[in-house]
Amino acid sequence: MVQPHQSPARSVFASLVLIAVIIGCGAAAFAYTAGWFSPHRLTPNQLVDAFTPPDGHPPLGHRRNHAKGICFTGVFEANGAGSALSHAQVFARGQYPALGRLNLGTPDPNAPDATVRVRGMGLQISTPDGQEWRTAMINPPIFAVSTPQAFYELLLASGSKDPNAMKTFAAAHPEIAAFGAWANSAPWTGSYAEERYNGLNSFVFSDGSGTDHIVRWSLLPAAQPVPVPPDDLAKRGPDFLEQDITQRVRGAPQRWTMVVTVANPGDTTADPSKAWPPDRRTVDVGTLVVQQIEPEPDGPCRDINFDPTVLPSGVRTSDDPFPAARSAAYAKSYDRRTAEAKDYPRTAPDTRP
Amino acid sequence: MMWHRQRFTLPHRALHWFMAVCILAMLFIGVGMESTIKPTYLTLVSIHKPLGIAILVLALLRLVVRLLSGAPPLPADLPGPMKLGAYLSHYALYALMIGMPLIGWGMLSAASYPVVLFGGVHLPPILPPSDSLHTLLWDAHFCLAFAFFALILLHVAAALFHALIRRDGVFQAMASVSSEVAPAE
Numbered sequence: 001m002v003q004p005h006q007s008p009a010r011s012v013f014a015s016l017v018l019i020a021v022i023i024g025c026g027a028a029a030f031a032y033t034a035g036w037f038s039p040h041r042l043t044p045n046q047l048v049d050a051f052t053p054p055d056g057h058p059p060l061g062h063r064r065n066h067a068k069g070i071c072f073t074g075v076f077e078a079n080g081a082g083s084a085l086s087h088a089q090v091f092a093r094g095q096y097p098a099l100g101r102l103n104l105g106t107p108d109p110n111a112p113d114a115t116v117r118v119r120g121m122g123l124q125i126s127t128p129d130g131q132e133w134r135t136a137m138i139n140p141p142i143f144a145v146s147t148p149q150a151f152y153e154l155l156l157a158s159g160s161k162d163p164n165a166m167k168t169f170a171a172a173h174p175e176i177a178a179f180g181a182w183a184n185s186a187p188w189t190g191s192y193a194e195e196r197y198n199g200l201n202s203f204v205f206s207d208g209s210g211t212d213h214i215v216r217w218s219l220l221p222a223a224q225p226v227p228v229p230p231d232d233l234a235k236r237g238p239d240f241l242e243q244d245i246t247q248r249v250r251g252a253p254q255r256w257t258m259v260v261t262v263a264n265p266g267d268t269t270a271d272p273s274k275a276w277p278p279d280r281r282t283v284d285v286g287t288l289v290v291q292q293i294e295p296e297p298d299g300p301c302r303d304i305n306f307d308p309t310v311l312p313s314g315v316r317t318s319d320d321p322f323p324a325a326r327s328a329a330y331a332k333s334y335d336r337r338t339a340e341a342k343d344y345p346r347t348a349p350d351t352r353p
Numbered sequence: 354m355m356w357h358r359q360r361f362t363l364p365h366r367a368l369h370w371f372m373a374v375c376i377l378a379m380l381f382i383g384v385g386m387e388s389t390i391k392p393t394y395l396t397l398v399s400i401h402k403p404l405g406i407a408i409l410v411l412a413l414l415r416l417v418v419r420l421l422s423g424a425p426p427l428p429a430d431l432p433g434p435m436k437l438g439a440y441l442s443h444y445a446l447y448a449l450m451i452g453m454p455l456i457g458w459g460m461l462s463a464a465s466y467p468v469v470l471f472g473g474v475h476l477p478p479i480l481p482p483s484d485s486l487h488t489l490l491w492d493a494h495f496c497l498a499f500a501f502f503a504l505i506l507l508h509v510a511a512a513l514f515h516a517l518i519r520r521d522g523v524f525q526a527m528a529s530v531s532s533e534v535a536p537a538e
Contacts, residue, residue, distance in 0.1 A: 011517075012518055015513070016518070018517065019510050019513045019514065019517065022509065022510075023506050026509065029381075030380070030384065033381045033388070034384035034385070034387070034388050035384075035388030035389070041388060041389060042389070043387070043388050043390070044387070044389075044390055130475045131467075131473075131475070132467055148390055148391075303464075303465060303482055303484065304465060305464065305465075305466070307466070310466070310467060317395060321391065323395070324390065324391065324392040324395045325390040325391070327395060328390040328394045329390060338464070338485075338487045338488050339484075339488040339491075341485065341488075
């Protein structure tokens, strides 16, 4: 406690100054923490803004990326082998309800299917212990860039009017060459069911004895991939992927095997643009069985944020910086699209699950 | 009887100062996590949720303590508008201490996000999934966070005004540590 001994007038003035300084410092510290003095700090809002299409109009009511998609429900049949890696209930032998979304890596919810190179799957598996595992995977075998900051710069470069922007970016981020090679050479398929979906980011599994294993996971299709030239796909109509998966699942459930790959000590775990050597230990942990397809407007995946950091106990994030960045950006995308729900109306009165 | 009138009870003072630290941390964590995509984002979010629930529990406990043990009266010579300001700001602070965690919990529930506390303990949803509820509660959580911080600044300024300028014992009613009564000046 300050006990001033000066004359009252000076004391009051000094006290007022002191109070103003304390309050000012508090407010300034708050503003600093909020990033108001740090325009170069990459915020979730900036990252999401970078997905805005060149015409300046984001897809109101839709996800800001992977905007086009279709819902599915089914089960995850765990075979029990994953329990050697993680004590999460989802790996204990059994069947657990699964909910997901097959999607295209584009901010345009009306993009013709044949125009989008990257296909993805969002997946949520729930277990009786009340835990959830959410993941969002894509079909390229590696990610385009090494860091979230580089990904942001890639979005800016690809949306830039400067004709040399991409060249400059590629020179600064040579890791993008591997992704470019995949995009140019990997065969296209005519079905979501024929795609392999890769988690790409590394996570840490903790087994029952408390030992950690750094892993990545993928879903390998049971359906045999049939390469189709993109020009032929373009003739199948703008929504051929959605029509195809709807028909296939109506005929029979579609399956993917979930494969967990375990890193060796010394493997790069923080960089999803670097594949691990092919001889790494893999464990088949179960099968995703997709039993029903539902259009997104009234489907159960519509209001799910497939935030890759929603993890069951027994799985946690690693030193890979992407899941945190994705979580922050997905939440922002979710906040925006739910606030715009009137721009993407449901077609049925109330079909909420 | 005099000291009951001049100071808050020890449990109340302890709760006040402990919660002051928690709430300030909570508000800084809140704006901090909204400002970054770095891995600290996840760390901050993982503290924000359980700390919010802890504040809710403490605030309810404090409300009970406050209702049972009361508060020392404000100085009789305090001008009316200041008295009114004190009453209103204290009501608002209690409303925010209890309301903000509930709004946050409800907002996560409406978005179908799991509410995970330390040790992987999950809280049940308190609202059904809903776009409109999520948006309403998100906006409220955001705006009220800034209102809460502004109110705390005002509260600190008023406390220092009592301590340094009026020296009327109001500050000591909450700030004194000793078990003896601080003399009213």
